[in-house]
Structure formats: C-alpha cells, structure tokens
Amino acid sequence: MHLVLVDGSSFIFRAYHALPPLTRKSDGLPVGAVSGFCNMLYKLTEDLKGEDEPTHFAVIFDYSGSSFRNELYDQYKAHRPEAPEDLVPQFPLTRSATRAFNLPSIEQEGFEADDIIATYACRMRDAGGKVTIVSSDKDLMQLVDDKVSMLDTIARPGQPPLRWIGPDEVVAKFGVTPDKVVEVQALCGDPVDNVPGIPGIGIKTAALLINEYGDLETLLARASEIKQNKRRESIIENAELARISRKLVQLDCNTPVELDLDALVRQPLEAKLLIPFLKAMEFTSITRRIAGLLEVDPDDFEADAELAAKGASIPGAIDVSEGPAPASGLSGPDAHAEAVLEKIRAIPCKHDDYEIVRDAAALAVWIEDIVATGHVAIDTETTGLDNQAADLVGICLATRPGKACYIPLGHTTGNDDMFGGGKAEGQMDMRQALDMLRPVLQDPAILKIGQNVKYDMGILARYAITMAPIDDTLLMSYALDGARNNGMDALADKYLSHTCIKFTDLAGTGKNQLTFDKIEIEAAARYAAEDADVTLRLWTILKPRLVAAGVTTVYETLDRPLTPVLARMEARGVSVDRQILSRLSGEFAQRAAALEATAYELAGEKFNLGSPKQLGDILFGKMGLEGGTKTKTGAWATGASVLDDLALQGVPLAKTLLDWRGVSKLKSTYTDALPGYINARTGRVHTSYNQASVATGRLSSNEPNLQNIPIRTEDGRKIRTAFVAAPGNVLISADYSQIELRVLAHIADIDALKDAFEEGQDIHAMTASEMFNVPIEGMDPMVRRRAKAINFGIIYGISAFGLANQLGISRGEAGDYIKTYFARFPGIQDYMAEQRRIVKAQGYVSTIFGRKIPFDNVNTKNPSERAFIERASINAPIQGSAADIIRRAMIRMERVLSDENVPADMLLQVHDELIFESPADKADQAIPLIKRVMEGAAEPALRLSVPLQVDAKAAQNWEEAH
DNA sequence: TGGTTCACG
DNA sequence: GACGTACGTGAACCAG
Known part of the structure; x- marks a missing residue:
C-alpha cells in the first residue's frame, strides 16, 4: 500500500505565485492558480507512475479560520497577509479541480491541513503501508521516517524537478533526526508561522542544544548548566514560550477525520468528470493533453455549465490558453509561466x-x-x-x-x-x-x-x-x-x-x-x-x-x-533673468576673492579652499587643532558642522571657510550654471523630471535641478528673484503646510496631532506644550525649536544620536526627549514598530494609496544596515504618501483650471509646492482653484482624517511669491 | 569614478 | 555588545 497526501494549499499558492495572472478568455475570471494546480496534479500522477504506484491518494486543504493553536497562542500565524484579491475566487475552483481528477478533496473546520496529513500518515504507517507527503513545508518533516517520505515538486534552477526528502535530508535541514525536529523548532521558533521560540536562538544553536540534552524538557531542567550567560538567561526566562512553541509545532496524529483510509483508495481518472471541468476553465492545452491520455475526443464532452458561468474580469491579463504545451522536465506552473515568456523570447531579435x-x-x-x-x-x-x-x-x-x-x-x-x-x-x-x-x-x-x-x-x-x-x-x-x-x-x-x-x-x-x-x-x-x-x-x-x-x-x-x-x-520651462544672475555672480565672485585672501592669511599659506583634504591638513595638521574626526575613508572631516564647532571655539579660519563655501556654492551651482540652461529656442529653462528614480514616489529634477534652488539664507534667496514671470504675468507659488506631519497624524492615527491640525494650531508649539508641560502662550522659542526638531526626527525614524546632533545636546538628553514624546504620543511608537515589522515580513512598506516601497536585504544581520532599513521604512510611507497626494493634485489640476477657464500654467513641482504662471489679472481666480485642488487631492480615493492646508501667493518672481 | 560637501523638501 | 546613524534627492568639485 502506498498513500500519497498532497498539501493542496501549498500547491495553490505556489501555482499562483509562479504564474502570470492568467484569466479565462471568455470573461476574465482569474484562473492562473487553478491552471497551475491542474498541471501540477497531472504532472505528479505522471511522475509517480511505475513501480510502487500509489494505491491511495488524497489532496488536503486548509480550512480557513482558526484552529486549536490560536487558542494556545493568539499570535499564531497572526501576521499572515490576506490572500490576494484575484486568488480568493480560485480557492473553491481548486477543490472542484481535485474532484474532477477523481480524488478526495479533504478539509475540516477547525483543523489545519498539516494535522490531517499527520493523522492519515500515521494511520497508513500503522497499517504497514508507505506514505508520500507532497509538500516542501518544513513543519511536516517531523513525520518523516523509513516509511514516510516527503516529495518536493518545485523546480528550482539547477536542481532536479523532484526532490525526495527522507531522514537524511531532514538531518541536513534541522541538524537532528526527524523525531527531534519538534524539539528544535520549539527552541528556534518559526517566523513564517509566528511561532516565537526562544529569542536569540536560531536553528544551529537549537540543534546543538537538543543533540546535547536530548529534548526540550531535559534542556529546561538543566538550563542552569549552560555556560553562555546570555543564552542561559534567555532560555530560563523564556521557558514557557518554548513549551508553547513546542505545542504549536507538534502535529496531531489523532485528528477526528471524517473519512477513513479506505475512502482514500485511488480511483482512475474519468473523462466525464475531468474534461467538462477543464473545458469550463477553458484550459485548451491541458484538455487536449488529458483527452489524448484518456484516448477520448474532447469534442464529445460539454463544458461544466455551472463552472462556465460568469466570473470577474481583470483587464490586461494575457491569455496563453492557446499557447504551446509546457516544455517537459518542468513542473506545471513553471512550465506555464515559461510558456508566456518563451512565446516572446522564442521570436528572435533578428x-x-x-x-x-x-x-x-x-x-x-x-x-x-x-x-x-x-x-x-x-x-x-x-x-x-x-x-x-x-x-x-x-x-x-x-x-x-x-x-x-x-x-x-x-x-x-x-x-x-x-x-x-x-x-x-x-x-x-x-x-x-x-x-x-x-x-x-x-x-x-x-x-x-x-x-x-x-x-x-x-x-x-x-x-x-x-x-x-x-x-x-x-x-x-x-x-x-x-x-x-x-x-x-x-x-x-x-x-x-x-x-x-x-x-x-x-x-x-x-x-x-x-x-x-x-x-x-x-x-x-x-x-x-x-x-x-x-x-x-x-x-x-x-x-x-x-x-x-x-x-x-x-x-x-x-x-x-x-x-x-x-x-x-x-x-x-520657466523664465530666468540672465542679468540678475550675472550681477549676483559678480557680487559672489568679489566676496569669494576677499574671503580667499583672508583664508590664506589666516592659514599662513596658499591652498585650494575647495579641497577638503588640503583644508583638513591645515586645520588638524599644521594648526594642530584638537577634536578633529575622520570620515569613513580616513580623511579629516571638514563638513559644515565641524567648521561650525571650530568657529564657535574661536577659530577664525573656520568661519572664513564657511562663508567662502556659502558664496562659492551659490556661484558655481546656481548663478554661473543656470544661464547655461537657458534654451536658445525658447529663452526659458527646461528642467527634466525623473518620474521613476525616487524610492518613495517623489519626483526628482535634473539638468538643471530646480528642486534645490536656495531659500534658507539671505544670499540664497536672491537667486530666487531671478526666476521671473513672463511680461504681463505673475508666478503663483502654492505649497502644502506641514504635509508630512499631517500624513503622519493620519497614518498613525494620533488624536492629539489631528485635533491640533483641525484647530489650526501651531503644531510644534502644541508638541512642546504637551511634552514639557508649558503653556503655548509666551512659549520660550528654544522649547518650541526642540519640539520642532523632534517632530522632524519622528518623520525620519528618530534616533537619539540624530536628535542630539541636530539640537547640539547630549545623547542622553535626546533619549529622554524621545521617551517623553513616546509616552505622550504612544500611537507613534506603535506606528514605527508596525513599519519595522512589515518591512521584515514582506520586504516592502506601502503608502496610503498602495504604492509599494521595496527594500533589499531586509533580513540583514548587519546592525547598522538593519537600523538604516528600519528608519527608511518608517519614513517611506510618510514621504511617499505626501508624494502621492501632490501627484494626484497635479494630475487633476490642468483639467480643473481649463474647465473654469482660468489660464494658469503649472511650471514646477518642488515636493510640497507647485509653481504656476498666469496672466497678472487672473491670479485672483487661479489661487482659490489651485488651493481647492491641492487640499482635496486625496479625495475621493481616501478621506484623510486631517485637513490639508495650502498657502498660495502671486508675485513677479519666485522669491516674493513663496 | 568615488568621496565629500551642500543646495532643497 | 557591536554597529554607526536622522529620511529623500542632484550637482560641483577634488583626487586618484
């Protein structure tokens, strides 16, 4: 006797993910997973032909809902995402497919497929037969012995399409024999199913411990003998967690199954069951193949009428039902996916x-x-x-x-x-x-x-x-x-x-x-x-x-x-005044020359002020200043923060260098370079937006970059006066106020923040007031500044180090601020923890409009890389959702303006700001429209729980309009 | 070409 | 206990 038990649910998911979203040609019903499932089932029966052919056969499915394990541990499989929208309708179809293959389709409410599989496997083994479990799920490996093997049918590149898993393979995977697998899993847990295990113990350590102590209970009893401090304490502290984990992974061989073994005796394929099903699914190539196998003419059968009834349509899916039969040697879904690709690849680029x-x-x-x-x-x-x-x-x-x-x-x-x-x-x-x-x-x-x-x-x-x-x-x-x-x-x-x-x-x-x-x-x-x-x-x-x-x-x-x-x-493009830039270039050149002379005098020699290397040698070598730090390449760091420090300590050269860098940056990057971008044909500057280069969904601007035109210093702002409206026109600048903090308040659902925005309060003052228990009236500006830095820090995935740096305070003090902030707004911490969890579980985080921001290496062991990914995945949904909102505004803007007959042209986007050009006498009409579109940009897709606020102003140039 | 610095949100 | 930090860009310049 030989019983084959197919883990049906894993077949479905594999088929789904391996295949493009195939749909039924007649009505667009998604059937990719069903098609893959049928191919895999068919292929399996072919592969198992020959001696020792199965005498009993069943496909076991998970019944949706909870099992006894959820009562044991409420987090069990708790983080599993919902099944994809277009997969859900395929679940019942795979049950139909199984019955069409004349196989028992088994599922039972309140029990997982794994326990049902375990139960039948035990019964067959006890009856003296042989068992093959078709699955690659490591949770089933505990069942393997000389009578019970597993078969993994997934084709991986460079490996045979069939992989038999016996006791040796289990030892290779878990480091212990199959009967000890649960002991190991109890210790190391399983992130896929959210089985906790003992923190800090992985599969290697677990195997080591079990091989030494035999089983979990012995280990727990003798835990005090363990030499490694951290490991010993973790085991003692988390003993209960390990016991629960063991119960979670231990499969139950005594599930009260409804069918007994006899009911699983294998029935032959029957054309009258299978062909109508395949025809209803419109799987022409499989139908042809199976009809050939059964030596029948498919035209003699009608499609199953009920299954042929209408399904949902998914536009854009491509149909391969008429495609070539899958190449042999590959399992079903891979072959099918390949078929699509092959159709395209096979046609040569001649x-x-x-x-x-x-x-x-x-x-x-x-x-x-x-x-x-x-x-x-x-x-x-x-x-x-x-x-x-x-x-x-x-x-x-x-x-x-x-x-x-x-x-x-x-x-x-x-x-x-x-x-x-x-x-x-x-x-x-x-x-x-x-x-x-x-x-x-x-x-x-x-x-x-x-x-x-x-x-x-x-x-x-x-x-x-x-x-x-x-x-x-x-x-x-x-x-x-x-x-x-x-x-x-x-x-x-x-x-x-x-x-x-x-x-x-x-x-x-x-x-x-x-x-x-x-x-x-x-x-x-x-x-x-x-x-x-x-x-x-x-x-x-x-x-x-x-x-x-x-x-x-x-x-x-x-x-x-x-x-x-x-x-x-x-x-x-945008009009840029050459004369203004040229005048500024002259002014900056003079000041740079004067600063250069001063710098040589202070340094006692001539050197290239633009060379961080030469500057570092002078400051920390020749002048012997203390407190220099090195960059990661070993060069002296001479960034603005370093020079700021030195200037504060009374090093005049540092201040001179800072001033020189300021003017030469403005000169080389802006006043000298911008005129070169004025197009000879149009007389205007045309930037190019890159729509697909920023991870979070923002745009970037290049050649020239018009998203980093100076504004923070007085000198810098002069450059903005060179961005002018065409004669008779004005520039209108409209920018979102605090959009990222508003998005944060919405996503993390922070009532205090939402209320403050609703009431139009000064958000940083409100934060300060909450944190430091001071009234908003007559607040010390320094207190507000600290709160503001924290608000920004939160958006960036705050760290005590970063905040300390920003505010020039100690790390300890910064840490205290963060603690206070989290205590006052606990929802923020929950949000951050959630993003960290999500990025690790699925490899990406999402904006509120569903844009996915993927990360590489989410399971890296490198602590700094890991921390970086965590901070970035906290920031990405905030920055990205704000980016989505302004995209929506831009997409809708032109239509609204033209419908209202307002001649205003959108020229530039700077992340939270849009710049328009309109006839001077139309600006009053344009401004309220622009505000309305921007403030309502999330709707109707989404109703934000905070209001968006846009400030807009018109003027002759960008500096005044902003 | 990579590193450093600095302009912006 | 290490690891080295605020998030996201583009451009200019130096040095090899």
Whole structure:
C-alpha cells in the first residue's frame, strides 16, 4: 500500500505565485492558480507512475479560520497577509479541480491541513503501508521516517524537478533526526508561522542544544548548566514560550477525520468528470493533453455549465490558453509561466529583419498594421538627451515581437565639411512622415508604448504631435520594483535575457561621440528598431504583472496619468533673468576673492579652499587643532558642522571657510550654471523630471535641478528673484503646510496631532506644550525649536544620536526627549514598530494609496544596515504618501483650471509646492482653484482624517511669491 | 569614478 | 555588545 497526501494549499499558492495572472478568455475570471494546480496534479500522477504506484491518494486543504493553536497562542500565524484579491475566487475552483481528477478533496473546520496529513500518515504507517507527503513545508518533516517520505515538486534552477526528502535530508535541514525536529523548532521558533521560540536562538544553536540534552524538557531542567550567560538567561526566562512553541509545532496524529483510509483508495481518472471541468476553465492545452491520455475526443464532452458561468474580469491579463504545451522536465506552473515568456523570447531579435522605411508606401503599410493591432511601441532617435533642444533623427515602431521598423528622417552625410553635411540619401521627407503618423499617434483608440515615453512625447510635441494614450514600461517596472535599475538594457536582461546593442558601440564615447544623425542609417536601424522591439516585448510581460503584484491602481492612477502632465511642464520651462544672475555672480565672485585672501592669511599659506583634504591638513595638521574626526575613508572631516564647532571655539579660519563655501556654492551651482540652461529656442529653462528614480514616489529634477534652488539664507534667496514671470504675468507659488506631519497624524492615527491640525494650531508649539508641560502662550522659542526638531526626527525614524546632533545636546538628553514624546504620543511608537515589522515580513512598506516601497536585504544581520532599513521604512510611507497626494493634485489640476477657464500654467513641482504662471489679472481666480485642488487631492480615493492646508501667493518672481 | 560637501523638501 | 546613524534627492568639485 502506498498513500500519497498532497498539501493542496501549498500547491495553490505556489501555482499562483509562479504564474502570470492568467484569466479565462471568455470573461476574465482569474484562473492562473487553478491552471497551475491542474498541471501540477497531472504532472505528479505522471511522475509517480511505475513501480510502487500509489494505491491511495488524497489532496488536503486548509480550512480557513482558526484552529486549536490560536487558542494556545493568539499570535499564531497572526501576521499572515490576506490572500490576494484575484486568488480568493480560485480557492473553491481548486477543490472542484481535485474532484474532477477523481480524488478526495479533504478539509475540516477547525483543523489545519498539516494535522490531517499527520493523522492519515500515521494511520497508513500503522497499517504497514508507505506514505508520500507532497509538500516542501518544513513543519511536516517531523513525520518523516523509513516509511514516510516527503516529495518536493518545485523546480528550482539547477536542481532536479523532484526532490525526495527522507531522514537524511531532514538531518541536513534541522541538524537532528526527524523525531527531534519538534524539539528544535520549539527552541528556534518559526517566523513564517509566528511561532516565537526562544529569542536569540536560531536553528544551529537549537540543534546543538537538543543533540546535547536530548529534548526540550531535559534542556529546561538543566538550563542552569549552560555556560553562555546570555543564552542561559534567555532560555530560563523564556521557558514557557518554548513549551508553547513546542505545542504549536507538534502535529496531531489523532485528528477526528471524517473519512477513513479506505475512502482514500485511488480511483482512475474519468473523462466525464475531468474534461467538462477543464473545458469550463477553458484550459485548451491541458484538455487536449488529458483527452489524448484518456484516448477520448474532447469534442464529445460539454463544458461544466455551472463552472462556465460568469466570473470577474481583470483587464490586461494575457491569455496563453492557446499557447504551446509546457516544455517537459518542468513542473506545471513553471512550465506555464515559461510558456508566456518563451512565446516572446522564442521570436528572435533578428536585427536584419527590421525594416528600414524609406518611402510613403512602406510607411502606409506600417500605419495600416498599427491600426489593425491597436497598439504600437515607439521610440524616437534624436541628436541629444535634452528633448527641448535635440532634433528628431528617426522614429522606430514595433507592432509585435520581432516586427519592428526604423524610419530615418534626419540623418546627415559625413561630418567632415563645416556645414555638418547634407541630408543623407534614402530618407523620407520628415514633414510628410510626421503628417502620416500624426493621426495614429493621436488616435485615442491606439495605445502608444514607450520606455520613458515622456522623452518621446516632448520631442514629438515640438513637431505638433500630441501623443496619447500612452503606456510606459519604465513606469511599470517602477510600480513593480521601485527605484531599481529600470533602464531598458537592465529590463531586457532581466525579463528577456537579451543584451541590447549599446549606444556607445554605435556612437563611441567621450568628446568624439557621434550624434545620432551622423550614424550610418543601416547601423542606426539595427540599434533603434531593437529598442522598439524590446519595449514591446517588455510591455507584454510587465502589463499582466501589474495585476499579479497588486500595483495596477498605483500605475494607472499615480504614474501613467502624470507623464503627459510632466511633459507639458517640461515643455513650458520657466523664465530666468540672465542679468540678475550675472550681477549676483559678480557680487559672489568679489566676496569669494576677499574671503580667499583672508583664508590664506589666516592659514599662513596658499591652498585650494575647495579641497577638503588640503583644508583638513591645515586645520588638524599644521594648526594642530584638537577634536578633529575622520570620515569613513580616513580623511579629516571638514563638513559644515565641524567648521561650525571650530568657529564657535574661536577659530577664525573656520568661519572664513564657511562663508567662502556659502558664496562659492551659490556661484558655481546656481548663478554661473543656470544661464547655461537657458534654451536658445525658447529663452526659458527646461528642467527634466525623473518620474521613476525616487524610492518613495517623489519626483526628482535634473539638468538643471530646480528642486534645490536656495531659500534658507539671505544670499540664497536672491537667486530666487531671478526666476521671473513672463511680461504681463505673475508666478503663483502654492505649497502644502506641514504635509508630512499631517500624513503622519493620519497614518498613525494620533488624536492629539489631528485635533491640533483641525484647530489650526501651531503644531510644534502644541508638541512642546504637551511634552514639557508649558503653556503655548509666551512659549520660550528654544522649547518650541526642540519640539520642532523632534517632530522632524519622528518623520525620519528618530534616533537619539540624530536628535542630539541636530539640537547640539547630549545623547542622553535626546533619549529622554524621545521617551517623553513616546509616552505622550504612544500611537507613534506603535506606528514605527508596525513599519519595522512589515518591512521584515514582506520586504516592502506601502503608502496610503498602495504604492509599494521595496527594500533589499531586509533580513540583514548587519546592525547598522538593519537600523538604516528600519528608519527608511518608517519614513517611506510618510514621504511617499505626501508624494502621492501632490501627484494626484497635479494630475487633476490642468483639467480643473481649463474647465473654469482660468489660464494658469503649472511650471514646477518642488515636493510640497507647485509653481504656476498666469496672466497678472487672473491670479485672483487661479489661487482659490489651485488651493481647492491641492487640499482635496486625496479625495475621493481616501478621506484623510486631517485637513490639508495650502498657502498660495502671486508675485513677479519666485522669491516674493513663496 | 568615488568621496565629500551642500543646495532643497 | 557591536554597529554607526536622522529620511529623500542632484550637482560641483577634488583626487586618484
């Protein structure tokens, strides 16, 4: 006799996670997990054929709800996340699948699958038979002996698809024989099931102890003999926890099962049960395969009518039911997932098959294809990286994997004559080509797919093409994986195992790098068309993944619709007054020169003031000053805080250096550099926003960075006066007041903070008043300052060290402040603990709108890295939720302004601030609208439990408007 | 190219 | 008891 017990629940979850979100073609019902489940079950029966074929067979499921273990320990499996939305409807379907395979589907209220498995395994063993448990769950390893083995069917790269687990494998895993596994687990616990164990004891130590003492009770009785202080105390202190843990992991062989062993006798597959089920699920390839196996014609069977009834639709999922049969050697779900990828990978990137479109007739064929397909991947090639300055050189298109073309439009001949050469042969007239493409690119029924499509939108907008609607593989990857390397080359490698032609292979590097128009058309075509081809392939893979990962809403509401908004902001640019900057440069140059002379005199020698190394040598070497600290590379630290200290101690050189750094920073980074960014065509400065580079969901700005224009010092603010409105217009600056603290009050649900915001109180004064028991009226500004630093610290994941540094107090004192704060606002501490737990459990934290912020290495043993991840995961939901809110405001803003006929243009975003330009006489109308949109930006998706407040003002320049 | 510093939220 | 710290960016400059 041979009994096979399948751990059904683990089959389902594995199938679900290994597969893209397949849906039933007719109505979109999610069936990916069901499909994988069927494949795995079928594959298993095939694998077990031969001698010793199973005589008894059952699939065991967990019954949702609690078991006796929850009464023992209320935290048992308490942190398990809810099953994904699109998996829930598949649970009952897998039960149906099991019955369709003519196998008993067993589950029982109040009992876990593991106990039922244990019970049947014991009974069969006692009856003298053999048992195979199909699962990789280590909790079942305690059952293994010479009669009972486990079978892990998951295919891992480089390992055989089947892995038998016998006593030897258990010893390898736990360091003890199977009968001692529960003793080890009692000590080391199990984070997956939230079994506590003894803190500080892992699997290695546990095995060591059990091998020495035999079992848990003996160990506890003789715990005082343990030499290691910490270990001994932890064991003595947590003895009860270990006893509970042992009860939690010990499987129960006496579950009152409803069916006895005889009921598990294996029944043959029956076509009349199985085929109607598979047909109802619309699994065509499995149906075909099984019909072949059973030697029946699937057309003789009707789909199960009840199961064929309508299900939920998930848009965007791709259908592979007509795909090729899974490659042999892989288990079900892997094979199926591979099938999708293979369909795409198998079509080669044959560079010589890409078409070069040189005339209208050829282009017309492509346009027809695009219209028929309904979508097209597009990539523009230009003379540079700045899409407000570069010129169009060519366009590539792809309509399906492997089918791509390049339309050369602006290639020039040679670069040896001083006029840059004439137009190269064999190209369409640019204007004619764009006129032909415009209707397609603007057609609301045709989706345009790009990688960083904002760039291409910016280019095409200058040729009077407003590209819409769009999808962006860069943003999809960002929604899925966060601010990782989301560049096309990396994505091609990751998802397609494909290495793209590098731009530098084509154009060279350094100052001799060719611009794209100088590259020979045939070579350009191979490179460019590949980009469109790869983009299209990535899209087919990434789009369904959004659903599976639960980030569709984030992508669709926060990422995708922002792109056209940003493209327009970038195109508008902002007016910058050259004269003002030039005057300031002169002023700063003079002051820097004077400070430089003073510094040489004080130092007694000339040196490079900009070199931290030389400065460190002078201060701490030559001048022999005490109290210098080293940076991690061993160099003297000469940062502002160090120089501040020295200045306070009466070192005049330190003060001089600080002043010099101040003016030279302003000069080099701003007043000297900004004029170089004024676009010759528009006369304005066009920053570029990176929408997918910040981990938390913020934007970043570059070339130039207009999100770090000075404001904190008087000199710095002068630079803002150079950002001006066009003649007849004004700039309007609208910024959220304390948005991150408000978000914190909402997320952490802190009544005192929420009330204070509701009543419009000074939040830092309120905090100070609560903490230090002083009235808000007539408060000492220093007291308020401390509270303010703490409020900021909280947002950053406070540490005593950081707060002490910020306030210039001792670490002990800072620690006391934090204690007081936590005592006064206990909800904050709960919030922080929760984020720390979440990041460890799932590898990411989330904003209130569902954006996921992933972290690498969440289980690192490095204490500082760990602390860093904890602080960042406390900060990320706060910073990220605020970022989501302003994104929503930006997405909605243009529509509201145009509906109300208010001509105000959004120009810039600085994290919690939006800058607009409007005719001077329209500002009074614009301001209340802008405030309304920004203050209501969370709704209707979310009703914040604190009000948002926006302050807005209009003026001639940014300094006055802010 | 990596390290340091400093501008912003 | 170590570990080295406030969160998130981009740009300029130095030094190798």
